[in-house]
Amino acid sequence: MTDQSPPLKIVQVLPALNSGGVERGTVELARELVRGGHQSVVISAGGRMVDGLVAEGSEHIEMPVHRKSLMSLFQVRPMRRLLTELKPDIVHVRSRAPAWIVWLAWRRMNPSTRPKLVSTFHGMYSVNFYSAVMARAEHMIAISDCVKKYMRSNYRVPEEKITLIPRGLDPAAFNRDACTAQWRKELYAAYPELQGKHIVLMPGRLSRWKGQEAFLDMMARLMRLRQDCHGVVVGDAEPGKQHYFEELLAKRDALGLSDKVTFVGHRSDIPAFYALASVTCHMSNKEEPFGRTVPESLATGTPVVAFDRGGASESLNAGFPQGLVPADDVVAFAVRVDDLIDADAEIKLPESYYLSSQLASTLGVYRRLIAQR
Known part of the structure; x- marks a missing residue:
C-alpha cells in the first residue's frame, strides 16, 4: 500500500526480536512501512528475526532495552541521545520494560521538537505501577475490543486516546x-x-x-x-x-x-x-x-x-x-x-484483519498526532 502523504520516520521499540506475536507484528508493520515509502527503525536487544527485518529495508539498532530491572535506567540517557540523533516523527513502544526507558528519555526532550509517543497494548497487563507506563503515551492502540475495555476500566484511559486496530495478517502468506x-x-x-x-x-x-x-x-x-x-x-x-x-x-x-x-x-x-x-x-x-x-x-x-x-x-x-x-x-x-x-x-x-488495513489505521494515528503539534 502506498501512502500519498509525506513520508514519516517511525521508530518501534520492543525487548527483542526472537519469536512471538508482538515480534511478528513489529516486523510486519516495519516491512509495510518501508513498502509505503517510510523510514523504519526498530530498537531491540536483537534476536533471530533481525536479519529478515534488515533485509526488508528497516534499520535495526541493538540496545539492551529488554531487562526488567533498575539496571535499565542506565539506558535512559543513551536512548535520549539516540532519539535526538534519529529525529523520528513517531516513537512506538510495544512492551513495558522498553516503554519505561523510552518514556523517561522522551519526557526530558523539548516538547516542541520531540517525536510523538504511541504505545500498543498487546495484552491485558497486570494493574500496577510498572504496567501503567503503557498508558503514559500520547495515544494508545488496542489490539482487540476486550483489551480496549480493559484499558478503559483499569487504567482510566479516555476513549479519545485509544484506537482499536486488530493485528493485520499478510494475505500473500496466509492462503x-x-x-x-x-x-x-x-x-x-x-x-x-x-x-x-x-x-x-x-x-x-x-x-x-x-x-x-x-x-x-x-x-x-x-x-x-x-x-x-x-x-x-x-x-x-x-x-x-x-x-x-x-x-x-x-x-x-x-x-x-x-x-x-x-x-x-x-x-x-x-x-x-x-x-x-x-x-x-x-x-x-x-x-x-x-x-x-x-x-x-x-x-x-x-x-x-x-x-x-x-x-x-x-x-x-x-x-x-x-x-x-x-x-x-x-x-x-x-x-x-x-x-x-x-x-x-x-x-x-x-478487511480490518489484514496488514493493509492495519497500516492505514496506524498511519492515521501517527498523522493525527503529528498534526496536533
Missing part, C-alpha cells in the same frame, strides 16, 4: 496456495499417519493456558463420533517447560490417542498446515488478548472452532461466528468440529 503438492509429499513422508485423514489442527506454543489438554480430551470424544480424523499439534514447549510436553504425551497415550494425535513441534510452515487442515482449534482456558491463529486460519479458508471468550471470540464473530462454542464445553466443541468437517464453510474475514 490456500501455501499447501503445495510437494509440501504435502514431504509432510506425509515424515508423518505417514496423516495421509488420507481429516486434519484437526491445534496451533500454538505448548503452555497450560493454551488448551492442549482440552484438545486431547476433545479429540478423544471426536474419535467416538468418527474415525477419519487425525489431530495435529503444532508448537514447542516454552523454555524450561519440557516437562509439560511429557505430560501431554502421557495424557495422549492414556486416552488411547497415540496413533490419533501427532505433535510436530515448532514449524515455520504454519500457513501450509492451516490450508491442509479441515478444522483449526483455539482452546485457550483464559481470555486471550487477540488469538492470532483464528484470523490466520480463516484467511486460508479453513474454519475455526473456539471457546466464546476474549479476542479469539471477537475475530471469530467477525469472520465465522458458527465456529463459537460455550467456554470450556469440550463436548460441544467435539460436536462442532464433527459438523464442520462435512460442511461447506462460508468464511468472510473483514
Whole structure:
C-alpha cells in the first residue's frame, strides 16, 4: 500500500526480536512501512528475526532495552541521545520494560521538537505501577475490543486516546496456495499417519493456558463420533517447560490417542498446515488478548472452532461466528468440529484483519498526532 502523504520516520521499540506475536507484528508493520515509502527503525536487544527485518529495508539498532530491572535506567540517557540523533516523527513502544526507558528519555526532550509517543497494548497487563507506563503515551492502540475495555476500566484511559486496530495478517502468506503438492509429499513422508485423514489442527506454543489438554480430551470424544480424523499439534514447549510436553504425551497415550494425535513441534510452515487442515482449534482456558491463529486460519479458508471468550471470540464473530462454542464445553466443541468437517464453510474475514488495513489505521494515528503539534 502506498501512502500519498509525506513520508514519516517511525521508530518501534520492543525487548527483542526472537519469536512471538508482538515480534511478528513489529516486523510486519516495519516491512509495510518501508513498502509505503517510510523510514523504519526498530530498537531491540536483537534476536533471530533481525536479519529478515534488515533485509526488508528497516534499520535495526541493538540496545539492551529488554531487562526488567533498575539496571535499565542506565539506558535512559543513551536512548535520549539516540532519539535526538534519529529525529523520528513517531516513537512506538510495544512492551513495558522498553516503554519505561523510552518514556523517561522522551519526557526530558523539548516538547516542541520531540517525536510523538504511541504505545500498543498487546495484552491485558497486570494493574500496577510498572504496567501503567503503557498508558503514559500520547495515544494508545488496542489490539482487540476486550483489551480496549480493559484499558478503559483499569487504567482510566479516555476513549479519545485509544484506537482499536486488530493485528493485520499478510494475505500473500496466509492462503490456500501455501499447501503445495510437494509440501504435502514431504509432510506425509515424515508423518505417514496423516495421509488420507481429516486434519484437526491445534496451533500454538505448548503452555497450560493454551488448551492442549482440552484438545486431547476433545479429540478423544471426536474419535467416538468418527474415525477419519487425525489431530495435529503444532508448537514447542516454552523454555524450561519440557516437562509439560511429557505430560501431554502421557495424557495422549492414556486416552488411547497415540496413533490419533501427532505433535510436530515448532514449524515455520504454519500457513501450509492451516490450508491442509479441515478444522483449526483455539482452546485457550483464559481470555486471550487477540488469538492470532483464528484470523490466520480463516484467511486460508479453513474454519475455526473456539471457546466464546476474549479476542479469539471477537475475530471469530467477525469472520465465522458458527465456529463459537460455550467456554470450556469440550463436548460441544467435539460436536462442532464433527459438523464442520462435512460442511461447506462460508468464511468472510473483514478487511480490518489484514496488514493493509492495519497500516492505514496506524498511519492515521501517527498523522493525527503529528498534526496536533
